[in-house]
Amino acid sequence: MLLATLLLLSLPQDPALEHPVRLDRTGIVWALPFENARERARLEGRLLAIKPVAFGTTATGCW
């Protein structure tokens, strides 16, 4: 049981669950994290649309 719990805790988390983007309701399917987005852009032949936010996000995803 303890081993199973430790294994579960060591699993990588879905970045979207830890990111303020989880509260976003714009309908935009934000790609996270950046290196995943970049890899997808390569594979799918797409451009990245990057919105840097200047120190405006909070834990509630405000920007």
Place this chain on the structure above:
Amino acid sequence: MLRSGPFTDERVIGLLNQRFIPIYFDLSSKSPASDIDAKRFVTQLKPELGGSRVPTPPVLFVTADGELLGEVSNYASESEVLGALRDVLRKNSKYAKPSDGEDERSRLARAHTHHYLGEDEEAMALLSGPRSAKESLFVAQIARRAGDLDIAEKVLEGLDSKKFADDIALEHGLLAFARGDVKTMRLRLAAYSEEGARAPEARYFLGIALFHLGEHAQARATWKKLIEQYGEHPFSYRADWAYTQTTDEGLAAERSSFTTQGRKSLLGRHGYMGRNNPDLTRRSD
């Protein structure tokens, strides 16, 4: 600004999702939305975004290899953002190809994509001949956005007014707004039911109609109720922006722009709203 303006437009959202890989991150390493790889990538393109005091960053259109092909201001309007998205795709067409399986979708879904890309003739050609009610509603939207208001009205008149009462009310309300007839706009939007799928949008524009009729306090109460009822929703963001730019007497004398301090909006936003909400100034310009 983007969230309360262009990011409430289905064409902008549709293009970002269907033809781009969209990502946002915070330049601050302390933010939960920070991304060190993204920051390194972006500051190579825009060194001015590397400091502790930076200009408001634009949206950047970049290849995976780091070639900057375009950008659009954080304070751009819906049409400016849409134009920038379409423009960068037009100039770099190898990034604009349809995704696998895209052509097998319904004709309405394909028409939507054409419309997002600015290919309205192709969208209309797909929807010519006998149409479902949903397809006719979309044709009316295309016509309204193109400024063909009489055509839009005629298409709406052919729909079952009981079965599609909410959709028709909203479209008629937006058509009246496009004509500058805010009395009709108010009447149409007030008829939209609480249960309708686009109720937040209808409530937002009802507030806009009230505002232009001089019923400022009632307009603000409408936006406030929308935000309380729907929370994090694109039209809550838009209502939040309208609320911050107004008082019960009309347009606020000193409308706020970006700040990290001071009074927050109803949704707890500090800024990124921009000074000029086009919905509020359209009739007083």
